[in-house]
Amino acid sequence: xxxxxxxxxxxxxxxxxxxxxxxxxxxxxxxxxxxxxxxxxxxxxxxxxxxxxxxxxxxxxxxxxxxxxxxxxxxxxxxxxxxxxxxxxxxxxxxxxxxxxxxxxxxxxxxxxxxxxxxxxxxxxxxxxxxxxxxxxxxxxxxxxxxxxxxxxxxxxxxxxxxxxxxxxxxxxxxxxxxxxxxxxxxxxxxxxxxxxxxxxxxxxxxxxxxxxxxxxxxxxxxxxxxxxxxxxxxxxxxxxxxxxxxxxxxxxxxxxxxxxxxxxxxxxxxxxxxx
Amino acid sequence: xxxxxxxxxxxxxxxxxxxxxxxxxxxxxxxxxxxxxxxxxxxxxxxxxxxxxxxxxxxxxxxxxxxxxxxxxxxxxxxxxxxxxxxxxxxxxxxxxxxxxxxxxxxxxxxxxxxxxxxxxxxxxxxxxxxxxxxx
Numbered sequence: 001x002x003x004x005x006x007x008x009x010x011x012x013x014x015x016x017x018x019x020x021x022x023x024x025x026x027x028x029x030x031x032x033x034x035x036x037x038x039x040x041x042x043x044x045x046x047x048x049x050x051x052x053x054x055x056x057x058x059x060x061x062x063x064x065x066x067x068x069x070x071x072x073x074x075x076x077x078x079x080x081x082x083x084x085x086x087x088x089x090x091x092x093x094x095x096x097x098x099x100x101x102x103x104x105x106x107x108x109x110x111x112x113x114x115x116x117x118x119x120x121x122x123x124x125x126x127x128x129x130x131x132x133x134x135x136x137x138x139x140x141x142x143x144x145x146x147x148x149x150x151x152x153x154x155x156x157x158x159x160x161x162x163x164x165x166x167x168x169x170x171x172x173x174x175x176x177x178x179x180x181x182x183x184x185x186x187x188x189x190x191x192x193x194x195x196x197x198x199x200x201x202x203x204x205x206x207x208x209x210x211x212x213x214x215x216x217x218x219x220x221x222x223x224x225x226x227x228x229x230x231x232x233x234x235x236x237x238x239x240x241x242x243x244x245x246x247x248x249x250x251x252x253x254x255x256x257x258x259x260x261x262x263x264x265x266x267x268x269x270x271x272x273x274x275x276x
Numbered sequence: 277x278x279x280x281x282x283x284x285x286x287x288x289x290x291x292x293x294x295x296x297x298x299x300x301x302x303x304x305x306x307x308x309x310x311x312x313x314x315x316x317x318x319x320x321x322x323x324x325x326x327x328x329x330x331x332x333x334x335x336x337x338x339x340x341x342x343x344x345x346x347x348x349x350x351x352x353x354x355x356x357x358x359x360x361x362x363x364x365x366x367x368x369x370x371x372x373x374x375x376x377x378x379x380x381x382x383x384x385x386x387x388x389x390x391x392x393x394x395x396x397x398x399x400x401x402x403x404x405x406x407x408x409x410x411x412x
Contacts, residue, residue, distance in 0.1 A: 126293070126295055126314035126315070127295050127297065127312045127314055128314075129312070131297070131300050133295060133297035133298075133312075134295075134297070135295040135314070136295075157305075161305040164305075168305075168306055169364075169367075172363075172364040175364075176364065176375065192306050195306070196304055196305065196306060199305070225303075228303075254307070254308070256308070261304070261307060264307055264308060265306075265307070267360075268360040271358060271360050271361050272360060272361055272364045274375060274376050274379070
């Protein structure tokens with residue numbers, strides 16, 4: 001007789017007429033672990049348990065326990081897999097990079113918890129343009145993105161924003177109150193930019209981690225700006241504080257209209273407050 | 277203008293669909309988000325016509341409470357002006373009328389008059405642009 005541990009398909013004892021194989025007594029454990037558990041609990045102790053199904057049941061129950069634990073701590077792992085699985089259907093090479101970065105996986109988990117979905121190619125989405133965007137809670141990445149790093153950057157940038165959308169919305173809600181609210185045009189600008197910078201630093205950390213896992217050397221530096229790696233490195237090295245980065249960005253000029261970013265944010269405040 | 281009139285008939289709050297998005301190549305999610313009309317097909321066509329006269333017609337519609345939100349969404353999509361307002365009311369358009377909708381007609385009429393002939397159609401961007409750095 002083979003050792004059942006090495007071949008779970010072989011039963012320890014042959015089934016007898018009095019013993020009902022567990023396979024006929026309970027549902028397939030991997031597809032419905034809760035029902036399988038209930039089935040096992042209801043069985044009389046004299047039942048013969050097939051080792052193959054015992055192991056399947058252990059796996060299913062173990063997975064279920066881990067999922068429950070992760071759902072309590074970081075959101076739903078089951079849904080996280082769905083978000084990544086959906087993105088994987090269109091951009092498998094980018095998903096492989098995401099999985100190599102703990103920070104990227106954390107972002108995906110948070111996005112999942114926030115209800116973010118992947119809707120497919122941008123060109124086929126509601127806006128029908130070849131540019132990444134988010135419509136409601138659904139992120140789209142253009143099929144024109146044949147570079148796995150750029151596609152990863154687009155995806156993470158958009159889900160990063162989805163995570164921050166409640167914070168952005170809260171700032172807009174406060175701005176709508178105008179002078180009766182807690183924000184001035186200047187503090188609105190600062191806080192909006194602060195949210196942007198927090199997102200930037202997270203993307204910087206993703207690329208810092210991912211770059212180490214890739215071959216390509218200096219050729220990979222061309223992606224640094226997409227992930228704000230310069231700001232991240234300066235922040236990590238203690239050369240710049242978050243406040244420094246925010247103020248630098250606010251003072252920067254928008255080439256489209258020669259206004260500073262702070263001016264643009266302050267104009268947004270005036271717009272949404274109706275000048276009151 | 278016959279075709280435009282037929283398209284304008286679809287400018288209704290109950291019909292318009294849109295998304296807001298960061299402009300191409302922008303690294304900031306909250307700076308100058310663009311409004312893109314996504315449906316129905318008639319309003320997508322209207323937004324992409326590049327016909328300056330459509331702006332006047334839409335501004336007229338700002339005086340009709342049941343059509344004003346749709347009109348302002350189109351105006352923002354076609355000009356970029358007040359896009360932030362659309363973005364901030366995108367999930368609660370019912371609050372827009374009381375806050376900023378009642379004054380929208382006067383605001384937009386003044387803006388269009390002020391910007392005058394500086395507006396030019398940018399086919400690549402699919403929207404009007406003010407053809408001067410000192411535009412309002």
